[in-house]
Amino acid sequence: MTLEETVKKILNAKVYEAARETPLDIAHNLSKRFNNQILIKREDLQPVFSFKIRGAYNRLANLTQAERDRGVICASAGNHAQGVAYSANLLKTRAVIVMPKTTPDIKVNAVRSHGGKYVKVVLHGDAFDEASAHSRILMEEQGLTYIHPFDDPDTIAGQGTVAREILHQHGRPMHAIFIPVGGGGLIAGMAAYVKYLNPEIRIVGVEFEESACLAAAMKAGERVILDQVGIFADGVAVAQIGAETWKICQHHVDEVITVTADEICAAVKDMFDDTRSVSEPSGALALAGVKKYIQREGTTDETYVAISSGANMNFDRLRYVAEQAEVGEQREALLAVTIPEKAGAFLAFCAVLGRRSVTEFNYRYDDDNDANIFVGVQVSGADEKNELVASLRAAEYPVVDLTDNEIAKAHIRHMVGGKSHHSVTEVLYRFEFPERPGALMNFLKKLGKRWSISLFHYRNHGAAYGRVLCAFQVPREDNAEFQQKLKELNYQHWNESENPVYRMFL
Known part of the structure; x- marks a missing residue:
């Protein structure tokens, strides 16, 4: 699709029957500390505590009646699964969600709770790849429609509504928007909308250094597959940027910053200090990127927006995050x-x-x-x-x-x-x-x-x-x-x- 066509899909996205317009809050402590205005887009406040509800609902809402009657399927161990379950329940659409057997009970129970009687959870395999392969088999056997977590025009358009809200909420100049990157659905949708309306705003992707698939693609000039992917920031643990998302990212993302686990932990603490919310590691990626960018460039009196993409933190990770936060800072x-x-x-x-x-x-x-x-x-x-x-x-x-x-x-x-x-x-x-x-x-x-x-x-x-x-x-x-x-x-x-x-x- 052209940039204009993507923006039209964003403007027509059907997300607000499920998602809510989230606040754009100023991070007072960080802004004072770094001598720049730092704003946080609070996607952690969505009903499923993640922006994924936007893309999942928009994809399901755009299915044909025949596709809804047959049902949908996805493979996910995290936020996408909850977004699909919540959306399927609202739209009264049968959904099968395949998760690895090793998925923590808190996430499995959350999916079942969000989905109600319309969602069936299938636990298969010890790793995500096994669960994903099994979901494809079930899709063929049962004639289900696959709901991809990021690599679909309707999903991209749903995620792009985050940018629409930001430009509406902050009518004054802003210098850059920092966006976490996994498969690229969120940054693709946001980059398309922002660059179409205001190309002067920098779009900066932020990746965990052990899963930096967009940075690798930007360097190579084409999509590449990472040999290994670190799972500390599991919400962005993707080995290859999506095909549809790459079409947008390669032209409209200005740069990609990579951050360490320690820097992510420090950003989780910063997020808590300013918002009293406990971000998951991938949810704090963008804020870690803002801090690294300011320290690198030495800027003052500029305005930056960081996307807080999710707060589905595993409780057992808090100890490690707390240990590493001060070192990361x-x-x-x-x-x-x-x-x-x-x-x-x-x-x-x-x-x-x-x-x-x-x-x-x-x-x-x-x-x-x-x-x-x-x-x-x-x-x-x-x-x-x-x-x-x-x-x-x-x-x-x-x-x-x-x-x-x-x-x-x-x-x-x-x-x-x-x-x-x-x-x-x-x-x-x-x-x-x-x-x-x-x-x-x-x-x-x-x-x-x-x-x-x-x-x-x-x-x-x-x-x-x-x-x-x-x-x-x-x-x-x-x-x-x-x-x-x-x-x-x-x-x-x-x-x-x-x-x-x-x-x-x-």
């Missing part, structure tokens, strides 16, 4: 530092850190000369991290920067330690620290100068009290004095020396 430095193995060394090390907050500390005594510690420190950005590393080296501490080390972030931080060969006089205590400046130094001055610390684990969890596990080398004759110092410290504490987990692993 470059507000946490992760370091491996070697300090002398002697009483007071930990205190001297913290003195070099100054007033910076320690976000994590992992250590286990097993050498009489040196202690290798894994430490997280709150910083304001890359410059302060570099200053911190320089100051530690100036104090003659060997330092390794682990901030971008994937193994360290995903595994080593949880594995530091093990059993010690020097734990004969060791006692283990669990503490609750008040999360305030000076709490750690107070602890070390009361206890760390007198007795050697042989184990220490702490991670900031954003609560009022920090949880600390700490072991001391306390000879039996010092026990009364040690207990007195614990009373003077006045931190909540529990003796865990007989805990079976300690005995087994530490």
Whole structure:
């Protein structure tokens, strides 16, 4: 279709019987931080918490009566499945939705709930490819119409209504719209509409670096198939840009930015800070792209729109997102530092850190000369991290920067330690620290100068009290004095020396 024909389909799209016009909210905190006006298009507020309802409903609404009578089918493990189920229920159309057996129950139950009596969920295969292949077999056997998640003119037109709303809601100049890219349905529809009406607005696609199929196609000048696709941002985990979407994207997308998992996690946190919504990883892609673009270009006083495309977050992913958010924002430095193995060394090390907050500390005594510690420190950005590393080296501490080390972030931080060969006089205590400046130094001055610390684990969890596990080398004759110092410290504490987990692993 020509650009004009695509725009006509967008203007005639039948989406508002199912979808709603979502707000275009200003991100006050981010706008102030980056000295640009950043607006968020809240597609996470759709009935199925994703923009997918637009394309799915428009596709079903444009079926012939004969096609509706026979029914429809799709394969999806996520937002498209919910969009089709919701639309089929509204239009009273039989729908078969094939999902992998490994799909989380929360998503399967959501599809069944949205679809009611009109939707049948078929669980098949352990991966999406197996589910997709099975859906094609069922389509042929039952004469069903296949509802593609992105590569169809009616789906593209439905998604394009997002752009129509943005231009209507923000009549003032805007410089760029940032759009997440999977198969390309959303960016194709939006690019067609925006470039037809206002070609001066930049259209910027944003992709997860492990599923950047549009970036690869733009570079090659043709559609390519990625060898591997990362599934962290599962809503955009597509190996090849769609054929129909590519026809539009290759001419009307100005550029594609790729972002890392850490940058996505940081954007999820930013989205929460400004909207109090918890975005799924693919839903925060566009915002991550905005931040990266501003940092690259150094712009000020411009207006950018980011599409918050969905909020179907798996709850079990929140822990990982929270862990990585500060690293992705470059507000946490992760370091491996070697300090002398002697009483007071930990205190001297913290003195070099100054007033910076320690976000994590992992250590286990097993050498009489040196202690290798894994430490997280709150910083304001890359410059302060570099200053911190320089100051530690100036104090003659060997330092390794682990901030971008994937193994360290995903595994080593949880594995530091093990059993010690020097734990004969060791006692283990669990503490609750008040999360305030000076709490750690107070602890070390009361206890760390007198007795050697042989184990220490702490991670900031954003609560009022920090949880600390700490072991001391306390000879039996010092026990009364040690207990007195614990009373003077006045931190909540529990003796865990007989805990079976300690005995087994530490």
